[in-house]
Amino acid sequence: MATKASAEDTDHSAGVDDVRRRDFLNVAAVSFAGVGVVAVALPLISQMNPPADVLALASTEVDISKIAAGQAIKTVWRKQPVFIRNLTPQEIQAANAVPVSSLRDPQSLAERTKPGKANWLITLGVCTHLGCVPLGTGEGENRGPFGGYFCPCHGSAYDTAARIRSGPAPKNLVVPDYEFISDTTVRIG
Amino acid sequence: MLRFILGLIGLGFAGVLLISFFVGVSSYVSSPPERSAEEEFHLHPRHLELASNGAFGKFDRKQVQRGFQVYKEVCSACHSLSHVAFHDLAQLGYSDAEVKAIANQWQIEVPSTNPETGEPATRKALTSDRFPSPYANEIAARAANNNALPPDLSLMTKARHDGAAYVYSLLTGYRNQQGYKNSKGEELLREFPATKTPNGLHFNPYFANLNIAMPPPLTTNGQVTYAAGNPAPTVDQMAKDVAAFLVWTAEPKLEARHATGLAVTIFLALATLLGFFAYRNIWATEKRKVRVTGALDPANQAKSARAKGQEGVAG
Amino acid sequence: MSFAWAKPYEPKSGFMRWLDDRLPLPRLAYGAIGGGYPVPRNLNYFWNFGVLAGIFLMIQIVTGIVLAMWFYASADGAFNSVEHIMRDVNAGWAIRYAHMNGASFFFIVTYIHIFRGLYYGSYKAPRELVWMLGLVIYLLMMATAFMGYVLPWGQMSYWGAQVITGFFSAFPLVGEPIRVWLLGGYAPDQAALTRFFSLHYLLPFVIAAVVILHIWALHIPGSGNPTGVDVKTEKDTLPFHPFYTAKDGWFAAGFLLLYAIFVYFAPNYMGHPDNYIPANPLATPAHIVPEWYFWPFYAILRAFTVDFILPAKLWGVLAMFGSILLLFFLPWLDNSPVRSGSYRPLFKRFFWILVVDVLILGWCGGAAATPFYVALSQLAAAYYFAHFLIILPLISKFERPLPLPDTISSSRAHGEKAESAPVGVQPRTTTAG
Numbered sequence A: 001m002a003t004k005a006s007a008e009d010t011d012h013s014a015g016v017d018d019v020r021r022r023d024f025l026n027v028a029a030v031s032f033a034g035v036g037v038v039a040v041a042l043p044l045i046s047q048m049n050p051p052a053d054v055l056a057l058a059s060t061e062v063d064i065s066k067i068a069a070g071q072a073i074k075t076v077w078r079k080q081p082v083f084i085r086n087l088t089p090q091e092i093q094a095a096n097a098v099p100v101s102s103l104r105d106p107q108s109l110a111e112r113t114k115p116g117k118a119n120w121l122i123t124l125g126v127c128t129h130l131g132c133v134p135l136g137t138g139e140g141e142n143r144g145p146f147g148g149y150f151c152p153c154h155g156s157a158y159d160t161a162a163r164i165r166s167g168p169a170p171k172n173l174v175v176p177d178y179e180f181i182s183d184t185t186v187r188i189g
Numbered sequence B: 001m002l003r004f005i006l007g008l009i010g011l012g013f014a015g016v017l018l019i020s021f022f023v024g025v026s027s028y029v030s031s032p033p034e035r036s037a038e039e040e041f042h043l044h045p046r047h048l049e050l051a052s053n054g055a056f057g058k059f060d061r062k063q064v065q066r067g068f069q070v071y072k073e074v075c076s077a078c079h080s081l082s083h084v085a086f087h088d089l090a091q092l093g094y095s096d097a098e099v100k101a102i103a104n105q106w107q108i109e110v111p112s113t114n115p116e117t118g119e120p121a122t123r124k125a126l127t128s129d130r131f132p133s134p135y136a137n138e139i140a141a142r143a144a145n146n147n148a149l150p151p152d153l154s155l156m157t158k159a160r161h162d163g164a165a166y167v168y169s170l171l172t173g174y175r176n177q178q179g180y181k182n183s184k185g186e187e188l189l190r191e192f193p194a195t196k197t198p199n200g201l202h203f204n205p206y207f208a209n210l211n212i213a214m215p216p217p218l219t220t221n222g223q224v225t226y227a228a229g230n231p232a233p234t235v236d237q238m239a240k241d242v243a244a245f246l247v248w249t250a251e252p253k254l255e256a257r258h259a260t261g262l263a264v265t266i267f268l269a270l271a272t273l274l275g276f277f278a279y280r281n282i283w284a285t286e287k288r289k290v291r292v293t294g295a296l297d298p299a300n301q302a303k304s305a306r307a308k309g310q311e312g313v314a315g
Numbered sequence C: 001m002s003f004a005w006a007k008p009y010e011p012k013s014g015f016m017r018w019l020d021d022r023l024p025l026p027r028l029a030y031g032a033i034g035g036g037y038p039v040p041r042n043l044n045y046f047w048n049f050g051v052l053a054g055i056f057l058m059i060q061i062v063t064g065i066v067l068a069m070w071f072y073a074s075a076d077g078a079f080n081s082v083e084h085i086m087r088d089v090n091a092g093w094a095i096r097y098a099h100m101n102g103a104s105f106f107f108i109v110t111y112i113h114i115f116r117g118l119y120y121g122s123y124k125a126p127r128e129l130v131w132m133l134g135l136v137i138y139l140l141m142m143a144t145a146f147m148g149y150v151l152p153w154g155q156m157s158y159w160g161a162q163v164i165t166g167f168f169s170a171f172p173l174v175g176e177p178i179r180v181w182l183l184g185g186y187a188p189d190q191a192a193l194t195r196f197f198s199l200h201y202l203l204p205f206v207i208a209a210v211v212i213l214h215i216w217a218l219h220i221p222g223s224g225n226p227t228g229v230d231v232k233t234e235k236d237t238l239p240f241h242p243f244y245t246a247k248d249g250w251f252a253a254g255f256l257l258l259y260a261i262f263v264y265f266a267p268n269y270m271g272h273p274d275n276y277i278p279a280n281p282l283a284t285p286a287h288i289v290p291e292w293y294f295w296p297f298y299a300i301l302r303a304f305t306v307d308f309i310l311p312a313k314l315w316g317v318l319a320m321f322g323s324i325l326l327l328f329f330l331p332w333l334d335n336s337p338v339r340s341g342s343y344r345p346l347f348k349r350f351f352w353i354l355v356v357d358v359l360i361l362g363w364c365g366g367a368a369a370t371p372f373y374v375a376l377s378q379l380a381a382a383y384y385f386a387h388f389l390i391i392l393p394l395i396s397k398f399e400r401p402l403p404l405p406d407t408i409s410s411s412r413a414h415g416e417k418a419e420s421a422p423v424g425v426q427p428r429t430t431t432a433g
Helices: A002-046 A052-056 A089-097 B002-030 B037-041 B061-073 B086-092 B096-104 B138-144 B163-171 B235-250 B254-290 B298-311 C014-022 C025-033 C045-068 C078-087 C092-120 C128-150 C155-170 C175-183 C190-219 C240-265 C292-303 C312-333 C345-366 C371-398 C408-414
Strands: A060-063 A072-077 A080-086 A120-124 A147-150 A157-159 A164-166 A178-180 A185-188 B110-113 B120-123 C038-040 C237-239
Touching (some): A002 C240, A052 B086, A060 A072, A120 A185, B061 B235, B086 B096, B163 B235, B254 C092, B254 C240, C014 C025, C092 C240, C128 C292, C128 C312, C237 C240, C292 C312, C312 C371, C345 C371
Antiparallel strands (some): A060 A185, A072 A080, A147 A157, A178 A185
16 A cells, blocks of 8 residues: 555665664663662662761770789770780880891881880780780780780780781781870770 | 352441441431540641751751750750760761860760779760760659650651641740630630649640640740850740751751752653653654554544545545 | 464573573573563553562662661660661661652552552453462562561551551450460560561562562463453564563653652651651550551451441451452452453443542541541441442443454554543444454
8 A cells, every 4th residue: 555655665764774873772771770770789888888876986095094014904996805005114125126127017116106105005906817816915814925915716926016926917916096195095096 | 159158248348337337427426526625726837947948958057056055055954865976966067176075065974884893873975975865764754854754856856747847836835725715716725624734734735735744945035045146046046946956866867868869860860761762762663563554544534534524425 | 481473582692502501591581571572562551560569679678688787676776776777877868768668669559550450350361370479469568568667666666566466366265365476475575576577578588489470470371451352463462672671661760760759858758757756665656557558458447346246346357358358359259251441331430439449448547537537438448348249240240341352453553542432432333444
């Protein structure tokens, strides 16, 4: 029929351009949807990060007035143990006597303490091997062969500056950010 | 058989319902229920215009800060704000030092334990703490308030219908019950003498039960002193400001919600449009294929009808 | 798949051929939602709502799993944990509002989907099992939604749990022991909260499994269509992809736009303010109401006010469950061989009365139980039971349906409007060329 034929003709001549326009539109629509999916995924992933109240707990203030030389206490910061030790002069000397280059994780005691407060050693109480809490803070606890801290899990031994000397741990006990807000109070974090 | 049984069940339910209906109607006619004082005299909240209203609302930080000041100086004596932490106040424009000072100087201390003896004790608030409750527990709260429990205010504007307007209306809505009339001119105490405010309660028609245990908290202009550059602290202004503050405590993420909403809405509107055109694009050939041609084409039929009409040919 | 002209799956790449040889998932997907599933070419937009329901199920599962990372299922801590999500968790407010409104939208979409089925006779042979599996999904959805609403442990959560578990005590003898067994106590408390959390996490996956059965059962005879006439030749169908993927895609984007407007600009509109008050076992809210999607059933429950052989409370519970269970029998209650309401003028009239009736029941369910609303719900509930159990069987016996088109494609050629006469018009005696 005449009408039908002319309809088909119009189809055919517009064909090639149509295909290109068609594909572009479809691709555009699907890409838009793809962008949407990524945009939705982002908050779903970011929500696993620490929430605002945990981030707000990022600072703890500790009173160190009761810690005598040679003593240490365990406290908590960001739900992790923190060792605060008042080093004796002998311990400071022993730490400084070690050649820094011979250490697995080279750091001097001065780099791990605040100027003028070399006797205050503040570190995380988390063994850098697999995360156990090393011994040595309490009276009578095993301080290991280097007189610092000793981790009973796999035998990592730390010296008086809490630096790794033997055993599987790769790094020294971590020194967190801290500052002395007074002679008797330190703020960690 | 099945349909017969089901039909009987249907008759059963419908029958019992109609019995209930007629019993209900006859008891309503013979002894109509009494109107209640609440139905006749309770007032709906007055409209409150806040910067946070509407789809593009934002907090007026100066107003919310004034509202916080009202909460601090008037409401915090009895009402807790247990879901808000001191550090959240930084969102209102207070500096870190100001926030620390607010926490440190907060009258109510946070429950803690004495580190040496282990006895219960209290300590000054830190910015990471939530606002401490003025009372140790519900019993203490009731004992101090004539057996009434002052509710926590963190979510008050979401926990009441039309919350911000309700808070504003309630705070400015205390009235003298003597001679109080509703919009129809009926006098409350004449119609419902039983609603006479008992001792220890206060008449407020915006409250659901008309008599509220809370005495009017905002009584005088200038009860709270605002800093220079702020509107005068009239009762009305203070009520508006504290309502604005409570909108923030209930929904601190309101601005983020509106902003994200705008972006998402625009994105989805564009996606819908693109999708629609892609759909039309894909269906174009199919729709054309099914278009009728020849004698059944509506355009041709219209032509035939016109031609027939012109020639005077019927059907 | 039953249609002979369905395109068979051809792996497009070496990897796809390798995969298909070992686990024919690509083939399965192609035959179910790809180019290999022929679908009637005349579907209208009411056919989009099944896919939308699937989308909202996925939204609920994803947002729900994320919320469960922060939710604390303790009677003391649940309410606070939800507020913690709203205030402190990154994007927590968005995920929570999405989940809350997602439930409402899941029901909106499902109700439209169900009413499509009622109008177009989708429940009739050979799709009875599709219909019944759908009802199972609906029942699971209601259980899931009820338990989910209890979790935030607000006033409505607690008292809603109290009322709904209280239904069971209406049954004589076994009722009260069942209620206490369900709750793990004498009132909703820690045990109820923890077990509802566990089941609320589980049931959506059961729903997903039943959805797969539902779609599988549908794909045996293939999709229905607005004329209710079976697919006869290739001219009647189009491959699902790309035709219906495109149609579903754009409509879904539009519907998600509506959803986003609620989530971001009116997130508490469909909720109840009382659920922002922590649960208090000693203080009942002024008006206990469930979420809006339960309102028609709540109206039916409260409509029975008179003891008649059985106590009114028991009547209410039986009628409430009965109102859903009777739907299982629909293929036999309405056994007219004409599927689509488009060709059944009498049925069509009553269908619209049913729609208005259900809306009235919903309105009554959300209102306070004052004499006016109770009376209205009594009449509306009576009509509901009469409609399905008395009227529909009578209609299918006595109505005169309009003549059906021969095939789907011929109906398209004439336009469906020409075939389906408006209510009251006499049926045509011949079909045109």
